[in-house]
Amino acid sequence: MTKKSEDLAAATNSAVKSSFEHEFKVPLPYGPDKTLEKVTIRRPMGGDLRGVKLAMLQEIDAGVLFALLPRITTPLITEAHVQKIDPIDAVTIMVGINDFFSA
Template identity: 45%
Template sequence: MTVTITHKEVTLDQPIARGKESVTKVTLRKPKAGELRGLSLSDLLNLDVNAISTLLPRISTPMITKDEVLTMDPADLVQIGGEISNFLVPKKLQMDSQSESDSQASLSA
């Protein structure tokens, strides 16, 4: 049985300043097809900054603006981009990748 993940919480290494407050965690929601309009899936899978900065305001809570994405710490951008990529990969490929990782881990143990 496979569980479909539709939300993922990301803790930022460098919080995003908003006035006197700061955003330390962002919840990402798996995008629907319409939220991907105007974007190339290959750009998202390649962690293209412009693609991520367009999609992130559509799927983040609290909403991260395009300007905030462009000033984000690179490590946080990569972490968020990786989670977005995970949403786009079919379950079958995720399971195959997990099985391969488990096999490699048992061989090195």
């Protein structure tokens, strides 16, 4: 590998975002007396995408959230929590996840 291609590879890898933090516009109910104000969403790995059609991800298909969010969030969001996410938050999260795949 030449110096130029090593520099390009390093720049590409450093430009890849590994996670983002989402602050809910509408706090997410998270237990009997608690709400979740924000969540960290990490870049999905290959196994996280199991059963997820990338075309549906790019189309911002809400069904993808049910499969993907429980696998890539901290603190953990279950499918039951995903059902309670406000639509504006769902769209914002999907756009953020799509950004992981743009070059």
